[in-house]
Amino acid sequence: MSSATVIRKALTIAGSDSGGGAGIQADLKTFQELGVYGMSAVTAITAQNTLGVQAVYPMEANAVAEQLRSIGDDLPPDAVKTGMLAHASIITAVADQIARYKLPQLVIDPVMIAKGGTSLLQREALSALIAKLIPLSFMITPNIPEAEVLTDMRILSLNDREEAARRLHQLGSKNVLLKGGHDPSTRDLVVDMLYDGTTYRYWEHPRIDTRHTHGTGCTFSAAITAGLAQGMNAYDAVDLGKAFIHAAIQHSLQIGAGHGPTNHFAYRRLQ
Numbered sequence: 001m002s003s004a005t006v007i008r009k010a011l012t013i014a015g016s017d018s019g020g021g022a023g024i025q026a027d028l029k030t031f032q033e034l035g036v037y038g039m040s041a042v043t044a045i046t047a048q049n050t051l052g053v054q055a056v057y058p059m060e061a062n063a064v065a066e067q068l069r070s071i072g073d074d075l076p077p078d079a080v081k082t083g084m085l086a087h088a089s090i091i092t093a094v095a096d097q098i099a100r101y102k103l104p105q106l107v108i109d110p111v112m113i114a115k116g117g118t119s120l121l122q123r124e125a126l127s128a129l130i131a132k133l134i135p136l137s138f139m140i141t142p143n144i145p146e147a148e149v150l151t152d153m154r155i156l157s158l159n160d161r162e163e164a165a166r167r168l169h170q171l172g173s174k175n176v177l178l179k180g181g182h183d184p185s186t187r188d189l190v191v192d193m194l195y196d197g198t199t200y201r202y203w204e205h206p207r208i209d210t211r212h213t214h215g216t217g218c219t220f221s222a223a224i225t226a227g228l229a230q231g232m233n234a235y236d237a238v239d240l241g242k243a244f245i246h247a248a249i250q251h252s253l254q255i256g257a258g259h260g261p262t263n264h265f266a267y268r269r270l271q
């Protein structure tokens with residue numbers, strides 16, 4: 001690498017997954033695979049493996065703020081993503097530091113519940129997410145259940161999705177990416193939708209028949225963040241994210257006795 005090479009930097013603000021398939025670990029692996037320097041602010045430590053979440057230890061909000069100050073003072077990122085935020089106090093600290101350092105290109109993955117059912121966000125934290133963080137975001141990437149909670153509506157059809165995307169856009173996110181992994185109505189396909197306030201764009205992929213999908217949402221939003229850090233627009237970053245997550249699910253890893261992780265090596269090996 002020549003000394004003139006520009007190093008793009010991406011920051012993840014998320015929980016640690018000891019099993020390495022989701023959270024901070026998935027994000028940093030994804031940044032690395034996509035050629036972006038990865039940084040992290042840890043919001044919670046989870047004891048977790050492919051069988052589920054055994055314990056959750058949220059950080060103190062001030063510990064999260066201090067990590068963000070260390071990064072903001074010296075290593076300004078080109079794009080930022082949030083994952084598990086656990087508590088309202090952590091959300092407030094994150095929003096304050098993002099505003100203070102004017103951190104750009106914020107992608108919010110509004111993580112609420114782990115695949116096994118463990119809550120990763122206190123119910124009372126929702127109003128802080130909506131009032132403080134979403135208005136700062138460049139993109140929000142809810143799955144269908146998360147979008148239902150944030151918009152207070154049922155999403156049963158593609159028309160409902162468009163209505164939910166409009167409501168999320170009104171909350172202040174410039175781009176809304178509604179993920180279709182949890183939509184049973186599309187059966188053999190997974191359909192993701194991006195709304196920028198004007199246009200709805202769709203990505204359709206064959207649904208891969210696997211139970212090894214631990215960390216799909218984290219990995220996908222990290223790949224989008226890596227694309228944004230490299231200067232891509234919203235559409236191109238989502239396109240990159242889709243290619244990355246599809247390859248990672250197609251070649252997902254059968255490790256552990258439960259739901260294995262996606263394969264972060266797969267995209268680059270296929271290039």
Ligand SMILES: Nc1ncnc2c1ncn2[C@@H]1O[C@H](COP(=O)(O)OP(=O)(O)OP(=O)(O)O)[C@@H](O)[C@H]1O
Nearest residue numbers: 143179180181182190207208215216217218220245
């Ligand atoms: N079985 C599958 N086959 C192909 N693509 C999938 C499959 N499941 C999910 N995806 C894709 O993976 C990405 C993440 O989608 P998903 O809806 O699972 O997010 P998520 O529920 O937030 O993930 P997580 O449960 O890890 O938080 C989306 O682009 C979605 O279309």
Ligand SMILES: Cc1ncc(COP(=O)(O)O)c(N)n1
Nearest residue numbers: 015016022023114115214215
């Ligand atoms: C620290 C952390 N962050 C996010 C998830 C969501 O991932 P999944 O829904 O695949 O369990 C998780 N399980 N753990």
